[in-house]
Amino acid sequence: MSNRMINLLVPAIAVILGLLVGAIVMLVSGYDPVAGYIALWQGIFGDSYAIGETIRQITPYILAGLAVAFAFRTGLFNIGVEGQLIVGWFAAVYVGAAFDLPKVIHLPLSILAGAAAGALWAFLPGLLKAKMKIHEVIVTIMMNYIALHVVNALIKTWSGGGDKTDRILESASLRSEFLSSLTDYSRLHYGILVALLMVVVMWFILEKTTTGFELKAVGFNEHASEYAGMKIGKNIILSMVISGAFAGLAGAMEGLGTFGNMYTRGGFTGIGFDGIAVALLGANTPLGVIFGAVLFGSLKYGALNMPNAAQIPEEVVQIVIALVIFFVACGYAIRLFLTKISKKKEAK
Template identity: 80%
Template sequence: MNIMSNKMINILVPVISIILGLLVGAVVMLISDYNPVTGYIALWNGIFGDSYVIGETIRQISPYILAGLAVAFAFRTGLFNIGVEGQLIVGWFAAAYVGMAFELPKIIHLPLALLAAAVAGALWGLIPGILKATLKVHEVIVTIMMNYIALHVVNALIKTISGGGFKTERIHETASLRSEFLSNLTDYSTLHYGIFVALAMVVVMWFVLEKTKSGYELKSVGFNENASQYAGMNVNKNIILAMVISGAFAGLGGAMEALGTFGNMSSMGGFTGIGFDGIAVALLGANTPLGVIFGATLFGSLKYGANNMPNAAGIPVEIVSIIIALVIFFVACGYIIRIGLIRLRNKKEAK
C-alpha cells in the first residue's frame, strides 16, 4: 500500500506551490519594510470581506475558468495553446459587436452573442491548428504571433466601427449577462450570469474528453501521434479539432467581459493577461476540468483581492504584482515539487 498515493501527490503539489509563493511573498514584504500579516489580512478582506467583494471575486473568476479550460484542453490533447489571449480578445470583440449591432429577443440575442464569441475564438485557433497539422509548424510560435495580430486587428476594427473612437457602443440589454438578482444579492456588485456559463463549459470539457469517441481520439493523439495513426485515427483532423475547441473556450472567456463585466470593448494598449494566466490556472489544476475551477478560483481571488492591499495595508502595487508572480512561478515549478514528493515517498517505502 502506498504511503503517499499519486492522487494525494496531485493534491499536494498545487497546495505546496501556493504556500511557497505566499511565504516567499511574505519575505519580500519583510525586506521591503512592510508587515506581511497586515498585507495578507488585507488580501483576505479583499476577497471575502463582505458580500460585495465576494460578488466581484466570483465575477473575476469566470473568464479565468474559461481561459484555463482552453489551455487545459489543448494540453490534454498534446498541444500548447499559448494563444488563448488572442482568442479571448477576438471573442470579446465578436460578442461586443453582435451585442450592439443587432436588436433581437433576449432568448436569441444572448446565445447568438455567446456563439459569436466561441466561433471567433475557434477560428483564431483554427489557423495554428491547420499549420500544425499540415506543415508541422509548432503551435507555440504561431499562437504567440497570433496574439499580437488579434490585439492590433481588434483595435483597428474598434476604431473603424466607432467612427474613429476608442470603444464600441454599449451592448443591448437583450445580449447582456448582467443580473439584477445576483447584483442585489451581493450588495450591487457586477456579478453576472457568466459564472454559470463558465461552469457549464467545465461540464462540457469533461463530457467531451471522458464520454465521447472524439475525446478518446483527442487524448490518444496527445499521448502518442504515431500509435494513434497506426490505430487508424486521423491525427491531422484531431490536431485541428483540438485547437478549434480550445479556441472556442477562450473566445467565451472574452464574452464574459463583453457581455457581463464591461458591456462593450475599448481599444487596448496591451494584453488583458487573462489568457496568459490561463496557463498557470491549467497547470495548477493539473489540466483537469475540476482542477481548473480550483486554479481559476485562486487566480481570480488573488487578482481582485490584491487590489485591497495598497488601500488597506499601504503595500505598493508593484509588491502585490511580485507576490502574484511568485505564486505563478511556484505553480510553474510544480514538476520539481512533484519529483521531490515522489522521491520522499519512495524513500519511505524503501524503509
C-alpha cells in the same frame, strides 16, 4: 504516499511556498506581511460586494484555464488563448450591439459569436500544425499580437476614431439584477454559470465521447494513433478549434457581462496567459481548473485591496502574485521531491 495524495499536495505546497516567499519580500521591502495578507483576505471575502466581484473575476479564468487545459490534454500548447479571448470579446460585443433581437435569441447568439471567433482564430494554428508541422506555440504567440492590433483597429473604425465600441443592448447582456443586488450591487453576472457549464462540457467531451478518446490518444502518441487508423491532422485541428472556442467564450463573458462593451487596449488582458498557470495548477483536469481559477481570480481581485488597506505598493503586490504563479509553475519539481521522499519511506 499515493499518487492521489501527491496530486493534492503539489498545488497546496506551491501556493503556501508562494505566499511565504511573498511574505519575505514584503518584510524585506519594509512592509507588514500580516497586514498585507489580512488586506488580501478582506479584499476577497470582506463583504458581499467583494465576494461578488471575486466570483466575477474567476469567471474568465475558468474558461481560459479550460482552453489551455483542453489543448494540453490533447498534446498541444495553445499559448494563443489571449488573442482568441480578445477576438471573442469583440465578436460577442459586435453581435450584442449591432442586432436588435429578442433576448432568448440575442444572448445565445452573442455568446456563440464569441465562441466562433475564438475557434476561428485557433483554426489557423491548428491547420498549420496539422498540414505543415509548424509548431503551434510560434504561430499562436504571433497571432496574439495580430488579434490585439486588428481588434483595436476595428474598434476605432466602428466608433469613428473613438476608443470604445457602442454598448451592447440589454437583450444581449449577461448582467443580473438579482445577482447584483445579492452582492451589494457588484458586477457579478450569469457568466459564472456559463463557465461552470463549460467545465461539464470539457469533461463530457474528453471522458465520455469517442472524439475525446481520439483527441487524447493523438496527443499521447501520434504514431500509434495513426497506426490505429485515427486521422491525426483532423484531430489536431479539432483540438485547437475547441480550445479556441473556450477562449472566445472567456472574452464573451467580459464583453457581455463585466463591461458591456469593448475598448482599445495598449496591451494584453493577461487572462489568457494566466490561464496557463490555472491549467497547470488544476493538473489540466476540468475540476482542477475550477480550483486554479478560484485561486487566481481571488488573488487578482483581492490584491487590489492591499495598496489601500495595507499601504503596500502595487509593484510589491504584483511580485507576490508572480511568486505564487512561479511556484505553481515549479509544480513538477515539488512533485519530484515528494515522490523521492515517498520512495525513501517505502524503502525503509
